Amino acid sequence: xxxxxxxxxxxxxxxxxxxxxxxxxxxxxxxxxxxxxxxxxxxxxxxxxxxxxxxxxxxxxxxxxxxxxxxxxxxxxxxxxxxxxxxxxxxxxxxxxxxxxxxxxxxxxxxxxxxxxxxxxxxxxxxxxxxxxxxxxxxxxxxxxxxxxxxxxxxxxxxxxxxxxxxxxxxxxxxxxxxxxxxxxxxxxxxxxxxxxxxxxxxxxxxxxxxxxxxxxxxx
Amino acid sequence: xxxxxxxxxxxxxxxxxxxxxxxxxxxxxxxxxxxxxxxxxxxxxxxxxxxxxxxxxxxxxxxxxxxxxxxxxxxxxxxxxxxxxxxxxxxxxxxxxxxxxxxxxxxxxxxxxxxxxxxxxxxxxxxxxxxxxxxxxxxxxxxxxxxxxxxxxxxxxxxxxxxxxxxxxxxxxxxxxxxxxxxxxxxxxxxxxxxxxxxxxxxxxxxxxxxxxxxxxxxxxxxxxxxxxxxxxxxxxxxxxxxxxxxxxxxxxxxxxxxxxxxxxxxxxxxxxxxxxxxxxxxxxxxxxxxxxxxxxxxxxxxxxxxxxxxxxxxxxxxxxxxxxxxxxxxxxxxxxxxxxxxxxxxxxxxxxxxxxxxxxxxxxxxxxxxxxxxxxxxxxxxxxxxxxxxxxxxxxx
Numbered sequence: 001x002x003x004x005x006x007x008x009x010x011x012x013x014x015x016x017x018x019x020x021x022x023x024x025x026x027x028x029x030x031x032x033x034x035x036x037x038x039x040x041x042x043x044x045x046x047x048x049x050x051x052x053x054x055x056x057x058x059x060x061x062x063x064x065x066x067x068x069x070x071x072x073x074x075x076x077x078x079x080x081x082x083x084x085x086x087x088x089x090x091x092x093x094x095x096x097x098x099x100x101x102x103x104x105x106x107x108x109x110x111x112x113x114x115x116x117x118x119x120x121x122x123x124x125x126x127x128x129x130x131x132x133x134x135x136x137x138x139x140x141x142x143x144x145x146x147x148x149x150x151x152x153x154x155x156x157x158x159x160x161x162x163x164x165x166x167x168x169x170x171x172x173x174x175x176x177x178x179x180x181x182x183x184x185x186x187x188x189x190x191x192x193x194x195x196x197x198x199x200x201x202x203x204x205x206x207x208x209x210x211x212x213x214x215x216x217x218x219x220x
Numbered sequence: 221x222x223x224x225x226x227x228x229x230x231x232x233x234x235x236x237x238x239x240x241x242x243x244x245x246x247x248x249x250x251x252x253x254x255x256x257x258x259x260x261x262x263x264x265x266x267x268x269x270x271x272x273x274x275x276x277x278x279x280x281x282x283x284x285x286x287x288x289x290x291x292x293x294x295x296x297x298x299x300x301x302x303x304x305x306x307x308x309x310x311x312x313x314x315x316x317x318x319x320x321x322x323x324x325x326x327x328x329x330x331x332x333x334x335x336x337x338x339x340x341x342x343x344x345x346x347x348x349x350x351x352x353x354x355x356x357x358x359x360x361x362x363x364x365x366x367x368x369x370x371x372x373x374x375x376x377x378x379x380x381x382x383x384x385x386x387x388x389x390x391x392x393x394x395x396x397x398x399x400x401x402x403x404x405x406x407x408x409x410x411x412x413x414x415x416x417x418x419x420x421x422x423x424x425x426x427x428x429x430x431x432x433x434x435x436x437x438x439x440x441x442x443x444x445x446x447x448x449x450x451x452x453x454x455x456x457x458x459x460x461x462x463x464x465x466x467x468x469x470x471x472x473x474x475x476x477x478x479x480x481x482x483x484x485x486x487x488x489x490x491x492x493x494x495x496x497x498x499x500x501x502x503x504x505x506x507x508x509x510x511x512x513x514x515x516x517x518x519x520x521x522x523x524x525x526x527x528x529x530x531x532x533x534x535x536x537x538x539x540x541x542x543x544x545x546x547x548x549x550x551x552x553x554x555x556x557x558x559x560x561x562x563x564x565x566x567x568x569x570x571x572x573x574x575x576x577x578x579x580x581x582x583x584x585x586x587x588x589x590x591x592x593x594x595x596x597x598x599x600x601x602x603x604x605x606x607x608x609x610x611x612x613x614x615x616x617x618x
Contacts, residue, residue, distance in 0.1 A: 026241065030247060031247075034247060034250050034251070034254075037254060038250070038254060041254055042260065044261075045257070045261060048261060048265070052264075052265065055268070056268070059272060070616060071615070071616045071617055071618065072618065096615060102331050102338040102361070102363070102614070103338075103363065103614055104614070104615075125332065160402055212614055213360075213616035214614055214615050214616040
């Protein structure tokens with residue numbers, strides 16, 4: 001009889017209320033912990049993604065700015081963008097030698113001039129350059145003097161030339177500054193840049209000096 | 221009945237174990253997924269950081285390759301040239317230190333204008349870390365002026381006769397005709413070569429024009445060495461203010477005259493065992509060698525050993541010899557006075573520029589030995605009519 005009772009209790013099995021409560025509590029704790037970790041990972045992921053995006057974007061735009069300015073022949077104007085005037089740099093990008101003309105023509109033409117300008121309203125850095133379209137060759141070949149590229153008005157005028165179009169050089173550029181460092185005796189001219197990137201509150205500050213590798217004497 | 225209950229009990233027990241297993245598996249799967257995500261993110265960040273570092277290294281190495289090319293184009297004598305007259309580049313060039321990156325450099329002549337040569341240079345920098353490799357390429361056009369390049373044992377401005385007392389080991393370039401009575405071991409580039417009784421391999425004569433521009437400044441284009449620049453600093457040469465350099469005199473480089481350049485405005489006579497480590501310039505007169513054991517050796521690269529605006533005279537009367545190890549520029553000729561025997565000799569190791577109306581007097585009694593040595597002929601700015609040595613980068617694309 002006793003044996004039968006024992007068997008009956010065993011057959012009823014399951015958990016007591018206390019066991020069940022403990023089981024649920026432990027399960028809840030485990031899942032809570034897992035959920036907490038998952039949430040933390042998710043937040044970190046989002047934050048890291050922002051940082052990575054910021055870094056990749058800044059690296060890409062700085063690489064382009066470096067490429068442009070290192071190859072430049074002459075920098076006419078660079079500004080720090082004070083009091084509503086955007087930060088910008090106007091430069092003679094190229095005087096490419098071709099064929100028998102080993103040294104280029106030594107003249108600064110519209111098609112060889114470029115402008116990098118910061119637009120605070122869109123937090124972007126733009127590159128303005130002349131794009132030939134078949135009917136504006138004469139405009140592109142127009143010669144510019146040093147005095148046509150050495151102040152803010154000249155930069156604004158350059159943007160208005162027919163055929164000059166903008167392409168985005170960098171996004172999320174919250175602040176920008178450019179400063180021309182004239183060549184000291186025996187040295188090369190350089191441009192100092194200071195760019196502040198911002199993505200969803202994540203900030204990155206990039207500062208550097210770009211030395212012109214193949215400068216030419218100032219155009220007349 | 222008992223057996224049925226027992227079976228039921230087992231089934232209930234099995235179902236309970238399966239549920240636990242499912243929960244455990246779910247937790248493990250979530251943990252594995254999170255772990256994978258964590259590792260993947262970290263790996264991605266590491267890769268991005270590595271790529272940024274490699275890109276920077278590749279760019280720096282490419283620039284180093286470009287700088288190396290500029291250096292070798294400016295100083296071809298220091299380049300590992302295997303053929304031709306300029307460095308054509310190399311592959312997998314390392315730069316030592318902690319930099320593991322290498323550069324592949326190619327150099328090709330784009331053209332020339334007078335003494336100016338244009339080269340197109342491409343430098344590809346490569347940086348590798350594990351299985352990741354990045355490269356950056358820079359192309360550039362470089363303008364090179366080498367200045368005066370001395371390629372011959374003797375360069376001669378006028379028609380000349382090389383007497384029997386002269387032995388020249390090295391090539392000769394002459395603007396005029398050459399009548400050879402001496403011994404020339406090399407090629408003669410001149411308008412007309414006549415080999416009377418001299419020794420010269422006839423097959424080794426060529427036209428003056430085929431030898432390229434002659435490295436021979438005229439008296440009016442000769443650099444005035446009274447002031448000179450060394451490492452960007454301008455110095456003044458020392459005026460000897462004397463007509464006789466006494467026995468055993470030693471002159472050399474000093475802090476205020478690091479190239480050791482000494483000059484006189486008139487005639488000068490050198491006696492026995494005078495040692496000059498630097499340059500001796502006789503601006504408006506002759507130089508007479510009246511003794512033995514005297515030598516002139518430039519103190520530094522880029523300067524000649526001896527500059528004499530008029531004649532170089534070997535004065536007889538016993539043992540007489542003189543040696544210059546560098547470039548010698550003569551506005552006059554080599555002559556002798558008194559009793560000069562075949563035992564007396566003048567030795568020039570490097571190169572001799574005969575800018576006057578002849579070379580060696582046919583009446584010269586001693587021996588003149590000229591031996592070309594390309595390690596002793598660096599005088600890039602001796603001729604003011606030749607553009608100064610420089611390298612200029614005309615274009616740069618990266």
